[in-house]
Amino acid sequence: MTVEDALQSYVLRLGDNALVIGQRMIERVAGEPELEEELANANFALDYIGQARMLYSYAGELEGKGRGEDDFAYLRDSQEFRNFLMVEQPNGHFGDAIVRQVLFESFYLLQLEQLADCADTRLAEIAARAVKEISYHLRHASQWLIRLGDGTDESHQRVKESLERYWRYAAEFFDGDDVDDWIQRECNGPDLGALAKTWRDNVEALLEQATLPIPDDNLDQTSFSRAGGRQGNHSEYFGFLIAEMQHLQRAFPGANW
Amino acid sequence: MYTQGLDQKGKVVQSSDASESADQLDAFQKRVDAEDKIEAKDWMPAAYRRTLLRQISQHAHSEIIGMQPEGNWLTRAPTLKRKAILLAKVQDEAGHGLYLYSAAETLGVSRDQMVADLLSGKAKYSSIFNYPTLTWADIGAIGWLVDGAAIMNQIPLCRCSYGPYARAMVRICKEESFHQRQGFDIMFELSRGNDEQKAMAQDALNRWWWPSLMMFGPNDSDSKHSAQSMAWKIKRFSNDELRQKFVDVTVPQAEFLGLRVPDDDLSINDKTGHYEFGDIDWQEFYDVLAGNGPCNRQRIEKRGQAQVDGAWVRDAARAYADKHATAAAA
Numbered sequence: 227m228t229v230e231d232a233l234q235s236y237v238l239r240l241g242d243n244a245l246v247i248g249q250r251m252i253e254r255v256a257g258e259p260e261l262e263e264e265l266a267n268a269n270f271a272l273d274y275i276g277q278a279r280m281l282y283s284y285a286g287e288l289e290g291k292g293r294g295e296d297d298f299a300y301l302r303d304s305q306e307f308r309n310f311l312m313v314e315q316p317n318g319h320f321g322d323a324i325v326r327q328v329l330f331e332s333f334y335l336l337q338l339e340q341l342a343d344c345a346d347t348r349l350a351e352i353a354a355r356a357v358k359e360i361s362y363h364l365r366h367a368s369q370w371l372i373r374l375g376d377g378t379d380e381s382h383q384r385v386k387e388s389l390e391r392y393w394r395y396a397a398e399f400f401d402g403d404d405v406d407d408w409i410q411r412e413c414n415g416p417d418l419g420a421l422a423k424t425w426r427d428n429v430e431a432l433l434e435q436a437t438l439p440i441p442d443d444n445l446d447q448t449s450f451s452r453a454g455g456r457q458g459n460h461s462e463y464f465g466f467l468i469a470e471m472q473h474l475q476r477a478f479p480g481a482n483w
Numbered sequence: 484m485y486t487q488g489l490d491q492k493g494k495v496v497q498s499s500d501a502s503e504s505a506d507q508l509d510a511f512q513k514r515v516d517a518e519d520k521i522e523a524k525d526w527m528p529a530a531y532r533r534t535l536l537r538q539i540s541q542h543a544h545s546e547i548i549g550m551q552p553e554g555n556w557l558t559r560a561p562t563l564k565r566k567a568i569l570l571a572k573v574q575d576e577a578g579h580g581l582y583l584y585s586a587a588e589t590l591g592v593s594r595d596q597m598v599a600d601l602l603s604g605k606a607k608y609s610s611i612f613n614y615p616t617l618t619w620a621d622i623g624a625i626g627w628l629v630d631g632a633a634i635m636n637q638i639p640l641c642r643c644s645y646g647p648y649a650r651a652m653v654r655i656c657k658e659e660s661f662h663q664r665q666g667f668d669i670m671f672e673l674s675r676g677n678d679e680q681k682a683m684a685q686d687a688l689n690r691w692w693w694p695s696l697m698m699f700g701p702n703d704s705d706s707k708h709s710a711q712s713m714a715w716k717i718k719r720f721s722n723d724e725l726r727q728k729f730v731d732v733t734v735p736q737a738e739f740l741g742l743r744v745p746d747d748d749l750s751i752n753d754k755t756g757h758y759e760f761g762d763i764d765w766q767e768f769y770d771v772l773a774g775n776g777p778c779n780r781q782r783i784e785k786r787g788q789a790q791v792d793g794a795w796v797r798d799a800a801r802a803y804a805d806k807h808a809t810a811a812a813a
Contacts, residue, residue: 245563252557252558252566252570253558254572255550255557255573256550256551256554256785256786256789257789257792257795258793259514259789259797260788260796260797261547261577261580262581262593264550264574264577264580265577265578265581268570268571268577269574271570272570275567275570276567279564292696293745295564295690296562299563300562319792320793321796351547372803373799374799374802375802375804376803376806377798377799377800379586380795380798381795381796381799381802384795401641428643469560474559474561474619475561475562478679478680480675481561481676481677481679482675483672483673
């Protein structure tokens with residue numbers, strides 16, 4: 227694996243996570259429980275689309291074949307995407323969206339913080355900018371998780387079920403491969419083992435504050451956890467997300483918009 | 484975005500209530516005539532309050548309902564740049580809704596009540612959002628025509644006699660002019676594109692042109708209470724004046740895009756320098772206003788569903804706040 231290959235794969239994965247969760251958040255527009263949440267959701271989704279654009283542009287430059295942001299977003303088939311299964315899960319209700327956000331962003335923020343100090347200047351710059359955005363998202367989502375967990379009996383029950391639904395997808399965050407190893411070794415990137423521990427500590431502390439039980443499982447047991455996004459083995463839901471997103475580019479090949 | 488609610492047929496604004504003395508009304512009118520801004524705590528005629536409350540809340544509802552037709556293309560925006568711009572626009576609309584509801588609340592009605600009135604059908608929103616967005620070009624047409632018409636209506640509102648509304652409008656107008664430009668830019672790109680894209684742009688203009696002209700409300704001869712709103716300096720220009728201005732500005736833009744305005748009677752009057760245009764189908768306008776447009780039911784059902792789906796979340800937030808307020812007090 228060359229330097230460019232490994233870095234390009236890594237940057238593309240980050241871009242895929244950002245685009246796919248951004249797309250899911252966009253689906254929520256005009257369906258939020260409060261007007262203030264409409265603003266927050268659209269604003270956060272916009273952050274993610276912005277991150278995806280920066281990451282895809284950089285991935286294109288690393289690849290050196292002339293591909294740009296829209297080529298990666300619109301002209302790859304679903305199995306070429308390398309996002310985590312967590313971020314592609316359907317929206318469900320508000321509590322589901324909050325839990326997905328908290329679990330993913332608790333990881334993503336740690337990852338970005340490490341990348342902001344990595345040896346690749348361009349990636350470090352993108353990460354440093356994203357850290358500011360994601361810290362704010364995570365604070366917002368965490369406050370909601372606490373309110374829902376410690377709100378009414380109904381909200382507690384609902385968000386507890388959301389947590390049980392999504393928890394199994396978190397294992398994939400820490401299931402590194404040779405690209406992750408390379409980034410850690412050659413680029414001073416994140417140590418996924420250390421991140422897993424910090425993630426677990428942070429999430430458990432938050433769940434305690436939200437009066438929510440930690441789901442009864444062991445993330446290390448692969449029989450329980452769900453992974454495959456890194457290999458392009460997605461959920462059934464994902465093909466629809468991609469088909470909808472890519473519709474115009476596929477229907478009118480080569481058109482400018 | 485705009486609301487034509489002031490001009491609904493058959494409703495006449497009472498300019499004064501029995502309890503209001505001639506001296507009070509006279510003093511109020513003098514302040515308005517002197518271009519003094521009326522503020523929330525100032526005395527105002529009950530009818531002035533009602534008129535403003537109706538107009539501002541309808542404007543707020545229009546912003547919120549307007550998120551739906553545009554949101555319809557957010558997931559399918561053809562490039563990431565277009566997606567980001569459209570998302571920023573939809574976010575602006577939520578923001579406009581928020582400050583307009585706040586401005587309306589200064590007149591003494593809660594946001595919850597206004598939303599309830601929207602969902603029950605008591606309050607209206609701009610009829611333009613009862614038309615569907617069928618292709619990507621509709622997103623261009625909404626920005627170009629609908630936001631373009633909205634700006635014509637809204638610029639004068641920045642000088643509205645009611646301070647909180649006028650101030651909210653200053654910020655809204657700045658953002659609306661970006662929205663108009665992004666819409667025109669979408670149309671521009673389509674008009675330079677392949678045959679299918681050009682056809683898409685023309686089709687969107689065909690469908691949105693007349694509803695956009697209707698956004699200015701009925702002809703002056705049929706607009707029963709414009710005079711009172713003009714006297715109160717809530718309105719500054721008549722419906723027909725604004726509509727004419729919009730046509731004069733927009734027709735050359737359509738020509739620049741190589742698109743045909745769908746009006747066989749459209750021609751420029753060399754003496755006046757203004758365009759003359761065909762008759763508007765007011766029956767369609769009143770039908771849509773009455774709830775019989777293509778999407779009236781769909782829009783309100785979606786908004787109502789969000790309200791129902793979010794009830795447990797709002798309850799939880801209240802319960803949490805109460806619990807912790809009690810804990811803090813103990």
